[in-house]
Amino acid sequence: MKAILVGFMGSGKTTVGTLLAQKLGIPYHDLDDMIVSSAGKSIKQIFAEDGEPTFRQLEHDALKKALKDDGILGTGGGTPIQTANFELLQATEIPVVLLDVMPETIIRRLASDTERPLAKQLGLNGLVDLKGRRDLKYEQVSDFRVATDDLTPLQVAEVINQNL
Numbered sequence: 115m116k117a118i119l120v121g122f123m124g125s126g127k128t129t130v131g132t133l134l135a136q137k138l139g140i141p142y143h144d145l146d147d148m149i150v151s152s153a154g155k156s157i158k159q160i161f162a163e164d165g166e167p168t169f170r171q172l173e174h175d176a177l178k179k180a181l182k183d184d185g186i187l188g189t190g191g192g193t194p195i196q197t198a199n200f201e202l203l204q205a206t207e208i209p210v211v212l213l214d215v216m217p218e219t220i221i222r223r224l225a226s227d228t229e230r231p232l233a234k235q236l237g238l239n240g241l242v243d244l245k246g247r248r249d250l251k252y253e254q255v256s257d258f259r260v261a262t263d264d265l266t267p268l269q270v271a272e273v274i275n276q277n278l
């Protein structure tokens with residue numbers, strides 16, 4: 115991989131990662147999509163039918179595999195928080211980029227989300243609390259961060275490109 119994007123749900127990892135990959139002429143890989151393909155069901159179904167621990171195991175397996183691929187990797191919001199993943203991301207030579215986002219932006223972007231199981235379980239206040247508990251880990255695992263709130267996804271992709 116040329117770069118790994120981390121950040122909370124709604125930080126724009128998929129949108130920015132797709133644009134960055136296009137700009138560089140390399141593939142974009144989305145960890146959630148890899149999990150969905152390997153499980154043969156949606157993230158929502160995995161959480162509901164198999165539970166979050168099963169999802170986290172699939173996520174770890176997908177991450178190990180993805181690190182060997184070429185391109186840009188968009189992780190899930192919870193990926194760097196799991197200790198085994200945190201260690202992999204800290205140890206890798208690949209630049210890890212944090213897409214930073216303010217709680218207000220998260221609320222605006224996730225208010226009508228129906229696909230993310232945690233958004234449904236926790237509600238908007240719960241999501242903001244979860245972000246607060248995760249922020250230090252996102253910072254520790256990343257090589258640099260981009261404050262995304264006032265930038266378009268294309269501008270965020272450009273800033274990352276300049277820093278790679």
Ligand code: S3P
Nearest residue numbers: 122123124146190191192230231
């Ligand atoms: C999760 C984030 C999701 C997805 C799953 C769990 C999390 O990815 O992996 O619903 O724990 O924050 P996105 O950040 O792409 O929404």
